[in-house]
Amino acid sequence: MSHPVWDELLGQPEAIEQLQRAIGTKQAGLQHAWLFTGPAGSGRSNLARSFAAAIECELDGCGSCQQCRLAMADAHPDVTILKTDRVVINIDEVRSVVSRASLATSVGKYRIIIIEDADRMGERTSNVLLKVLEEPEANTIWILCAPSVSDLLPTIRSRTRNLNLRLPSVAEVTALIMQRDGVEESLARRAALQAQNHVGMARRLATSSEARARRQETLRVALSVGNLSQAMLAAEKLLGVAKRDAEAVAQERDDKERLALMRAYGLEESEKVPPNLRVQFKELEENQKRRQTRALRDGIDRIFTDLESLHRDIMAIQLGGEQELVNQEFQQGIIERAQGTKAKDTIEILDAITKSRARLASNVRDLLVLESLCVQMIFREKIAS
Structure with missing residues (x-):
């Protein structure tokens, strides 16, 4: 039997196979805590x-029933998702979702709690979660997401089943962009390369001329830095690029989420939301507003990705590589x-980008x-010296 809820996922056949096997045994009981790890994208x-x-679907993930549609639209009453736009997940946020773990389910057999960016929990916050993982509620499933297992306390890791994902x-x-978005191969491949294999970024570059224009502006600005005053001006320009990009992405995502929620409740796009569903739509709007800070950080992170690809091209030439730019x-x-700098200078810039990510996260x-x-x-033609 096919499982359409997995169709949106790419390059993770081993992980999907393991989860499908687990779903097949859910009548006998599922592992109560999972840890999904892997790089951004x-x-x-x-x-x-x-x-x-x-888990919630009676057909193990048909993708078309209301259970599936609500879960995929982040609107299922028995599925709680903890997201944060903060540097650290607040201890009260975790206490709140822990308290929900003991509530009876509304429409399904399982209560599921997803914690995105679980690596942002401090030790005290992690210990709040640890208590409920040690003594799990019946029919409650925890799913934690983090870059790597080392980002969580050993005591948390030991009580979860880990699935490690890879970049496609x-x-x-x-192939995904060509199939899903009808984009020609050359554009799809260029977008995949420029996005450093990040599916979401690649799709935007392939389908949005504005996204491609903002990316080109980023690289033009980076290549124009020749002195200190130009560096200060470049920083302001890049921040402006990130803000415009964040606004565009947020609007696109907000519209998509609202449409998905409308469809999950069987409403047409132009229909007025009935009074009995206004609470759900209000909650969606509030969650979207809370993400605004995170949206800007994500926009700056996309700039870092663009700068990484630029300096990897520079290094490829410096090292005599013959791969395509x-x-x-x-x-x-x-x-x-x-030609005007050395490979060690480029390595220092790549290291600086990595440090910039860490500073932004701090x-x-x-x-x-x-x-x-x-x-x-700043470009100073260091070879001559």
């Missing part, structure tokens, strides 16, 4: 939603940088993070 949260939908290949991302439209500027002001990075990118 591997689909941890999407896999958690699909798993939740398959360029070929897999390309990801950013061919900037070939001349890339060659000039490669709540350092956005502009300060970008200013520091742009100073590191």
Whole structure:
């Protein structure tokens, strides 16, 4: 039997197979705690939603019943998702979802609680969760998502079943975009390369001319940094790019989520929301507003990804590699940088991008993070010296 709730996932056949086997035995009881790990773009949260939908579905994930539609639209009454736009998950947030674990279910057999970015829990907060994992409620399933198992306390890890995800290949991302969005192969492949295999980013680049234009602006700004004043100006420009990108992504995602919720309740897009469903739609709007800070951080992270691809192109030339440049439209500027600096300089910039991600995650002001990075990118033709 096919399981359409898994159709949106890419490059994770081993993980999906394990989850399907687990779903097949759910009548006898499921493992009460799961840990989905993998790099950004591997689909941890999407896999958690699909798993939740398959658990609640009487047909193990048909994708078309109301149970599946509600779960995939983040609106199932028995599925709670803890998201945060903060650097650290608040202890009260975890206490709140722990209290929900003991509630009776509304329409299904299982109560499911998903914690995205579980690595953002501090030790005290983790210990609140640990207590309920040690003495789990009957028919309650916990799904934690994090970059790696080392990001959680050993005591938490030992009480979960881990599934490790991988980034899909360029070929897999390309094929998905061609199939799902009807994009021609050359554009789909270029988007997959530029997004560094991140499916969500690749789809936006392949389907949005505005997203492609913002990316090109990012690289033009990066290649223009030649002195300190230009570095300060570049940081402001990049922050502006990130803000515009975040607004566009948020609007697109908000519209998509509202439409999914409408369809989950059998409503047409143009229909007025009936009074008995207004609470659910109000909750969606409030969650979307709370994500605004996170949206900007994600926009800056996309800039970091673009800068990484640019400097990997530079390094490829410096090391004499013959692989295709990801950013061919900037070939001349890339060659000039490669010839005017050394590989160790490029490595330092790539390290600075990694440090910038960490600083941003530590709540350092956005502009300060970008200013520091742009100073590191000043082009001074170091070969001659």
